[in-house]
Amino acid sequence: KMPGVGEGSSKWVPLQRDYAEEQRKYACARVEVEVDPLRRSSRPGQVAETKTATPAKDTTTSDPLSSSTSLGPLDPLSAAVSDPLSSASSFVDPLSAASAAPDPLSAKASTSAAAASGPVIDDDGTAERFVSWSVRKTAIIQKFTTSSQISVPSFVSPDVAKSAAGKAQSSAKARAELMEDERDLQTTVLRYSQKEYISHMEELNEELARAWEKEERVKALKMAIQCAKLLGDTTVPHFYPSMFVLITEILDTFGKLVFERIKKKGLANPAAASKQPHEFVPSDVTEEARETCRNWFFKIASIRELLPRLFVEMSIMRCYQFLTDRAEFNRIFPRMTSMIRGLGDPLVATYARCYLARRGWEIMPDLKTYLLNGHHDFTYTFKDLYGEYWVNRVSSQYQMTTQQYIDLLSPGLSWNLQCIAHKGTLETFRNVLSDYAASCQNNPVVLFHILQAFNPVYVSGHALNITPLIRSAGDGSTTKMDLYGALGRSMIASAPPANQQLQLLNEVWKHVTKVEDPGEYLEVAVVYIEYVMKYFSDREINVLLRDVVRHLQPNRAYINLQQQLEVLGCQLVRHLDNFARVLSMDQFLSFLDLFVGTGKVQLCKALLEVFSNTPEHTTDPVLIHAAFDMAKTLHDSVDSLSFADEVRQISRLICNFIRKIHFGNDLEQHLDFYVECRRFFVNLDAAKDTLVMGVIALVMRAHKIVNGNHTKRTVSFVKACLAYCHITIPSIENRVLRLNLFLLCGQVGLVNNTLAQADTFFKTTITLIPDLPVFGTPPPEAELAAFFANFASTLVVVPGHPDLGPFYLIKGLLNAVKDYPWEKGGGTRMRVYMNMMVLFSILAQHKLPYHVGDSVKGASALDSNDVLYAREESYLTELQALLDKLLDEILTELAASKQPTLALELLNSLVFSAQLTPASAALAYDLFSLAHKGCQTKEEKAFLRNTLQSISRCAATKGRLYQELSRRLHGVS
Numbered sequence: 001k002m003p004g005v006g007e008g009s010s011k012w013v014p015l016q017r018d019y020a021e022e023q024r025k026y027a028c029a030r031v032e033v034e035v036d037p038l039r040r041s042s043r044p045g046q047v048a049e050t051k052t053a054t055p056a057k058d059t060t061t062s063d064p065l066s067s068s069t070s071l072g073p074l075d076p077l078s079a080a081v082s083d084p085l086s087s088a089s090s091f092v093d094p095l096s097a098a099s100a101a102p103d104p105l106s107a108k109a110s111t112s113a114a115a116a117s118g119p120v121i122d123d124d125g126t127a128e129r130f131v132s133w134s135v136r137k138t139a140i141i142q143k144f145t146t147s148s149q150i151s152v153p154s155f156v157s158p159d160v161a162k163s164a165a166g167k168a169q170s171s172a173k174a175r176a177e178l179m180e181d182e183r184d185l186q187t188t189v190l191r192y193s194q195k196e197y198i199s200h201m202e203e204l205n206e207e208l209a210r211a212w213e214k215e216e217r218v219k220a221l222k223m224a225i226q227c228a229k230l231l232g233d234t235t236v237p238h239f240y241p242s243m244f245v246l247i248t249e250i251l252d253t254f255g256k257l258v259f260e261r262i263k264k265k266g267l268a269n270p271a272a273a274s275k276q277p278h279e280f281v282p283s284d285v286t287e288e289a290r291e292t293c294r295n296w297f298f299k300i301a302s303i304r305e306l307l308p309r310l311f312v313e314m315s316i317m318r319c320y321q322f323l324t325d326r327a328e329f330n331r332i333f334p335r336m337t338s339m340i341r342g343l344g345d346p347l348v349a350t351y352a353r354c355y356l357a358r359r360g361w362e363i364m365p366d367l368k369t370y371l372l373n374g375h376h377d378f379t380y381t382f383k384d385l386y387g388e389y390w391v392n393r394v395s396s397q398y399q400m401t402t403q404q405y406i407d408l409l410s411p412g413l414s415w416n417l418q419c420i421a422h423k424g425t426l427e428t429f430r431n432v433l434s435d436y437a438a439s440c441q442n443n444p445v446v447l448f449h450i451l452q453a454f455n456p457v458y459v460s461g462h463a464l465n466i467t468p469l470i471r472s473a474g475d476g477s478t479t480k481m482d483l484y485g486a487l488g489r490s491m492i493a494s495a496p497p498a499n500q501q502l503q504l505l506n507e508v509w510k511h512v513t514k515v516e517d518p519g520e521y522l523e524v525a526v527v528y529i530e531y532v533m534k535y536f537s538d539r540e541i542n543v544l545l546r547d548v549v550r551h552l553q554p555n556r557a558y559i560n561l562q563q564q565l566e567v568l569g570c571q572l573v574r575h576l577d578n579f580a581r582v583l584s585m586d587q588f589l590s591f592l593d594l595f596v597g598t599g600k601v602q603l604c605k606a607l608l609e610v611f612s613n614t615p616e617h618t619t620d621p622v623l624i625h626a627a628f629d630m631a632k633t634l635h636d637s638v639d640s641l642s643f644a645d646e647v648r649q650i651s652r653l654i655c656n657f658i659r660k661i662h663f664g665n666d667l668e669q670h671l672d673f674y675v676e677c678r679r680f681f682v683n684l685d686a687a688k689d690t691l692v693m694g695v696i697a698l699v700m701r702a703h704k705i706v707n708g709n710h711t712k713r714t715v716s717f718v719k720a721c722l723a724y725c726h727i728t729i730p731s732i733e734n735r736v737l738r739l740n741l742f743l744l745c746g747q748v749g750l751v752n753n754t755l756a757q758a759d760t761f762f763k764t765t766i767t768l769i770p771d772l773p774v775f776g777t778p779p780p781e782a783e784l785a786a787f788f789a790n791f792a793s794t795l796v797v798v799p800g801h802p803d804l805g806p807f808y809l810i811k812g813l814l815n816a817v818k819d820y821p822w823e824k825g826g827g828t829r830m831r832v833y834m835n836m837m838v839l840f841s842i843l844a845q846h847k848l849p850y851h852v853g854d855s856v857k858g859a860s861a862l863d864s865n866d867v868l869y870a871r872e873e874s875y876l877t878e879l880q881a882l883l884d885k886l887l888d889e890i891l892t893e894l895a896a897s898k899q900p901t902l903a904l905e906l907l908n909s910l911v912f913s914a915q916l917t918p919a920s921a922a923l924a925y926d927l928f929s930l931a932h933k934g935c936q937t938k939e940e941k942a943f944l945r946n947t948l949q950s951i952s953r954c955a956a957t958k959g960r961l962y963q964e965l966s967r968r969l970h971g972v973s
Contacts, residue, residue, distance in 0.1 A: 010880060011884075011887060011914075011919045011923045012841075012884070012910065012914045012920060013920070014840065014841040014844035014883070014913070014915070015841065015912075015914050016845060016846065019845075019847070019849040131418065133358060133361075136414075140241050140244075140411050141242045141245055141246075144240070144408070145194055146194055146236050146238045146239040147194070148236050149191040149192065149193065150191065150193070150197045150236055150239060150243075151191055151233065151235065152190045152191075152192060152197070152200065153229075153230075194239065194242075201247065201249075204223065204227065204250060205250045207223070208223050208224065208253060208257075209253060211223065212261075220254060220257070221254075221299060223250075224250065225303060226308075227250045228251060228312055229305065229307060229308050230243065231243070231247055231307060231311060231352075232345075234348065237400070238408070240351070240408060241351070241408060244351045244354070248355055251312065251314075251315035251355075254315050255317070258296055258315075258319060259316065261292070262289050262292055262293045262319055262322055265288060281325065281326075284322075289322060293319050296316060297313070297319070300312050300316070301313075306339065306342050307343065307348070310336070310340065310343075310352060311352070311355065314336060314356055315359070317359050318362070318363055326364065329360075330369070333356070333360055333364075333370035334370045336356050337356065340352045340356065340374065341377060347409065349377075349381075350378060350409045350413060350416075351412045353375075353378065353412065353416055354411070354412035354415050354416055356374065357371055357415055357419045365419070366423060368420060368424065371420045372428065372431065375416060375417070375432065376435060378413070378416070379436065379439040379440055379446075380439060382441070382443070383440075383441055385402055385405070386402060386441050390402070403443075403445075403474075403475075406445055406476070407445060407476070410445055410449070413446065414453070417432070417450060417453040417454075420432065420453070421453040424455065426458055429454050429458040429459075429462075432454075433450060436469070437469060442472050444473040444474060444475075444478040444482070445476060445477070447469060447473055448483055448486055451466070451483065451486040451487055451490060456491075456492075456493035457494045459487065459490035459494075460490050460491045460493070460496045463487060463490075463500065463504050464500055464507075466487055467504070470484060470487065471511070481515060481520050481524040484512060484524050485523060487508070488524065488528050488530075489527055491504065491531055495535065501535050502536075505531065505540075508528065509528065509544075509547075512525065513551075515551075518552055518557035518558070518561060519561055519564070521551050522548070522552065522564045522568070523564060525544070525547075525548055526568045526571070529544050529545075529572070530571050530575075533576075538576075538581065538585055541572075542586065542587050545585065545587040545590075548591065552565075552594055553594070562596065565594055565595055565599055566599045566602055566603065569592075569602075569603040570602075570603070570606060573603070573606040573607060573609075573610060576610075577610060577613075578610070578614070579607065579610050579623060579627070582607065582610065583622060589626065600633060601637045604630040604633045604634050605650070605653060607627075608634065608654075611623075611627050611630075611656075611657060611660065612660065614660065617661070617662035618661055619662055619663060624661055624673075627657055627660075628657075630657075631654045631680075631681070632681075634650045634654060635680060635681050635687070637650070638650055638684065647684070650684070651685075651687060654684060654686075655687055658674075658687065658690050659690065661673060667698050667702055667717060668717065671695065671720065671721060671724065674694055674695055674724065685732050685733055685734050685737065688729075688731060688732050689737060691728060692725050692728055692729060692741050692745075695724050695728075699722070699748050699752060700751070702714050702752075703718075703751060710752065710753070718754055719757060722745060722748070722754065722761075725741070726745070726760070726764075729741045729742055735772050735779060736772075736779045736783050736784070738768065739787055740787060742761050742762075742765040743762075743765050743787070743790060743791055743794065745757075746759075746761030746762045750794070750797065750798065750852050758798070759801075762798070762809055763812070765791070766813055766816050767816075769816035769820060770816055770819045770820055781822065781826055782828075784820075784828065784832075785828050785831055785832060788813075788832045788835060789832075791813065792835045792838075795810055795839060796842055796848060796849070796850070796864070797851055797864045799862065799863060799864055799868055800865055800868060806869055806875055807843075807879070810840075810882070811882075813836075814836060814886070817829060817836075825897055825899075827897060827901070827902050829893065830890055830893045830894065830902055830906075831902070833886055833890045833893075834890065834906055834909050836886060837887065837909060840879055841883075841914060843865060843879060844871070846871065848864055848865075890906060894906065894927075894930075898930065898934060899934065900930065900931040900933075900936075900940050900944070901940060903928075903931040904927070904931045904947050906927055907931070907947060908947060908950070911924060911951055916958070916962055918961075921961055921965045928948075928969050928972060929972055931947075932944060932972055948966075948970070948973060951965065951966050952966045
C-alpha cells in the first residue's frame with residue numbers, strides 16, 4: 001500500500017500559473033519567410049513562389065443564408081483527402097484480364113491478345129502484334145477438338161515401342177535386333193478418344209526421351225519417323241491442328257536431343273560449352289562430332305516417304321550449324337519450301353509450311369525469302385479449294401463446307417503471315433496483299449490474318465485500298481465486321497493520312513450501321529468509337545453514341561452485351577477526362593441507361609473517379625444531379641456479401657462526390673443537399689461521417705461569415721445543422737468514430753454559443769462510453785485515451801450548470817471512466833485519471849489558459865467557470881475534494897500495478913501542476929523511489945534520468961522545498 005492512501009491531507013493543491021508569461025518565456029523565435037518550405041516546387045531545384053494578398057477588411061455582417069452564387073471562402077474541412085487507394089479503380093485484376101483475354105487464333109480476336117505475349121519492336125520503333133508459339137499452341141488445343149475416334153497405328157504405341165535396355169549385348173548387335181523387331185511388327189490400328197489421344201502422345205514423348213537416355217538412338221529415330229507419318233492422316237480434320245501441335249512437340253524433343261548429342265560429342269574448345277544454340281559454328285565442334293551430324297542427315301535422307309523425311313529433317317535443322325556457316329540456310333530453307341510442294345493435301349502442306357516457319361523463326365528470324373515463296377505457293381493453290389474436286393471431296397469425305405475447311409488452315413496461315421510480317425517491309429506488305437487479291441477468291445480468313453499480322457503503319461496507309469477488298473470479301477466464320485474491326489485497330493495504332501480520316505470513317509460506318517445483329521454491330525462499334533475519340537471531336541462521338549443506342553435498345557438487346565458495353569464505357573471515360581465534358585453529350589445518359597448490374601456499377605465508378613479528380617468544386621445542378629444518380633447506383637450495389645475493399649472503394653468515391661459539391665454562400669441549399677444524401681447513403685459509415693463533417697463545416701462557415709455574432713436567422717441555421725448531426729451520428733456503426741463526432745459537435749456548439757445543444761452532445765457522449773464493449777470487441781484503449789484527453793481539454797472551457805453545479809459533466813465523465821472495463825494492468829485508466837487531475841488544476845486558476853471566442857476579433861466570448869464562479873470558496877472546496885478522491889484512486893491503482901512509467905508520469909504531473917508542500921514532496925519522493933526500483937528497460941531508465949534533471953532545474957528557481965526534494969531524489973538515484 002502506498003503511503004498516504006485514504007488520508008485526509010491534500011497532497012495535490014493546484015499550482016497557480018501565469019499562462020501568458022509562460023507562453024512568452026518559452027515561445028520559439030519566429031522569422032517571417034517568403035517561401036513555404038513545405039510547398040512542393042514544380043521542378044527539381046525550383047523554389048515555389050508564394051503570393052500573398054492583403055484581404056480587404058469588411059466590417060459589415062453578411063447573411064450566410066442568402067442565395068449568393070459566389071463560392072465564397074473554401075472550408076478546409078471540405079477539401080478532398082488524398083487516398084493512397086485512389087488508383088484502385090484503374091487497377092486491372094490479372095485474373096479478370098486472363099479470363100477476358102481474346103483467343104489469338106480466333107478470327108474475332110483483338111490485337112490486345114498479341115500484346116499480352118509481349119510486343120516485338122521493329123527497328124523503326126513500331127510495335128508489331130506478335131503472338132509467340134507457346135501462347136498459340138495452348139489456344140489451338142483448346143479450340144480444335146473432336147468427339148470422333150482418332151485412329152493411331154500400333155507401331156507408335158509406347159507399349160509396342162518397348163525398351164531393350166535390359167539386353168547385355170554390344171551396341172551394334174542391340175541396334176540390329178531392334179531394327180529386326182521393328183520389321184516384324186504387325187501394324188494394327190488403335191482408336192482413341194481425344195483425351196486418350198493427347199495422353200497417348202504425351203506418353204510417347206516421354207518414351208522417346210527415355211529411349212534416348214538409354215542410348216537407343218535408332219529406336220528414337222524410328223519413333224520420330226512414325227510420329228511424323230501421322231501428320232499425313234486427315235481423316236479427322238477438325239482435330240488436325242491440335243494433332244499437329246502434339247506431334248511437333250515430339251519432333252521438337254527429338255531435334256533438341258540430337259543437337260545436344262552432337263554438341264556433347266566433342267567440343268573443339270571449352271568456351272563453346274557456354275554458347276547459346278544459335279551461336280554455334282562448325283569450328284566449335286570436332287571432326288568426329290561433325291561426322292556424327294552428317295550421319296544423322298544421311299539417315300533422314302534415306303527415309304522413303306516425303307512427309308516423314310521432311311518433318312524429321314526440319315526437326316533437326318539447327319544441326320546444320322555444325323556443318324556449315326549460317327549463310328547456307330539461305331539455300332536450305334528454299335529447298336525445304338520446294339519439297340513441301342510435293343504435299344498434295346492443302347491441310348498437310350499448310351501446316352508443313354507452319355512447322356518450317358517455326359524452325360526458321362528459331363534459327364534465322366530475319367530470313368524472309370522462303371516464307372514469301374511458301375506463301376505464294378499457298379495462294380497459288382488456294383483457288384483449287386474452290387474447284388469442283390475439292391468442294392466435292394470436302395463435302396463427301398469430311399461433311400463440311402469449303403469455308404469450314406479453310407478455317408482449319410487458320411492457325412498455320414496466321415503463324416506464317418506473322419513471321420513474314422515481322423520486321424517486314426512495305427514492299428512485302430504490298431506483295432502479300434497483291435497475292436491475296438489475285439488468288440484468294442476474296443476469302444475473309446486470309447485477309448483478316450494479313451490485316452492482323454502486318455505493321456499498322458502499312459495497313460493504315462493503305463486503308464482506302466483495303467476497304468474495297470473488305471466489301472467484296474465473302475461470308476464465313478470471319479465476317480466483314482471482323483475485317484472492319486481489324487482495319488480499325490490498325491488505324492487506331494497508326495493514324496491514316498489526315499485527308500482520308502473522315503472519308504474512311506464514312507466509308508466504314510455506312511456498312512457497319514446496316515448490321516442487324518446487335519452483338520456483331522457492337523463489336524466493331526467499340527473499335528470505331530475509339531477511332532473517333534482519337535481523331536475527331538465530341539460531336540462525332542455523340543453521333544456514334546446515338547447510333548449505338550438506336551441499335552441496342554430494341555428488344556432490350558443490351559442485356560446480353562454488358563461486357564462489350566463495359567469496354568466501350570471504359571474507353572469513353574479514359575478519353576473524356578472531364579465530367580462536364582462527358583455530360584455535355586446529350587446521348588451519354590441514354591447510353592448509360594443501357595448498362596445493368598455489375599457493368600453499370602463499374603462505369604459509375606469510373607465516372608465518379610473522373611468527377612473526383614476535377615480540381616474545382618461543382619455548382620452546376622445538371623452535373624450534381626447526374627453524379628448523384630451515379631453515387632446512388634454505387635451505394636445500392638453494396639450489400640452484406642460485398643468485399644471490404646469494394647465497400648471501401650465505393651465509400652471513397654461517394655465521399656469525394658459529397659466534398660466536391662458547393663453552393664457558394666447559400667448554406668441552406670447546401671444543408672438540403674446533405675439531408676438528401678443522408679436519405680440515400682444510409683449504409684456507409686464513411687459517407688455519414690463525411691456528411692456530418694460537411695454539416696459541421698457549414699456551421700463554421702456561418703460562424704466565420706458573421707464573425708461570431710449570430711443573428712436570429714443564423715442561430716436557427718446552426719441549431720438545424722446540429723440537429724442534423726444529432727440524428728445522423730447514432731446511425732454510424734463505428735463506436736469510437738461516433739464518440740469523436742459527438743464530442744466534435746459539442747465543441748462546435750460551444751464555439752457558436754448554443755450551450756443547450758453542446759450540453760446535449762456532451763451528455764450523450766458520456767452515456768455512450770460504458771456501453772462500448774457491449775456491442776462487440778472493445779475499441780483499442782489508445783484510441784480511448786486520446787478521446788478522453790480531447791474531452792478533458794474541452795471541459796476546460798465548458799461553463800458549469802446553474803442547477804447541477806460547475807463539475808457535473810466532469811463527474812459524469814469520471815463515473816464513465818470508472819465503470820468502463822479497462823484492461824487489467826494496462827495503465828490506461830490511470831493515465832486518463834492523471835489527465836483529469838491536470839484538468840482540475842487548470843480549473844483552479846484565476847484565469848483559464850484559453851476561452852471560447854478568444855481567437856475571433858469582435859466576437860462575443862463565452863464565459864467559462866473562471867468568470868462564472870470567480871474561485872468562490874464552495875467552488876474551490878468541491879474542486880479540492882474531487883482532486884483528493886481522484887488522487888486516492890490513482891494511488892490505489894499504482895499500488896496494484898507498480899509500473900515505473902506510470903509512477904514517473906504521475907510524478908511529472910504532480911511537480912508541474914501542483915504546489916510543492918511537505919505532503920506533496922513526500923508523495924513525490926515515494927513515487928520516485930517506486931520508479932527507481934522498477935526501472936528495467938533502457939527507455940524507462942532514460943525517462944527516470946530526464947525527470948530528475950527537470951526537477952533539478954526547477955530547484956534552482958523555485959525555492960527550498962524544491963531544492964530539498966531534488967537533494968533527496970539524487971540520494972535515491
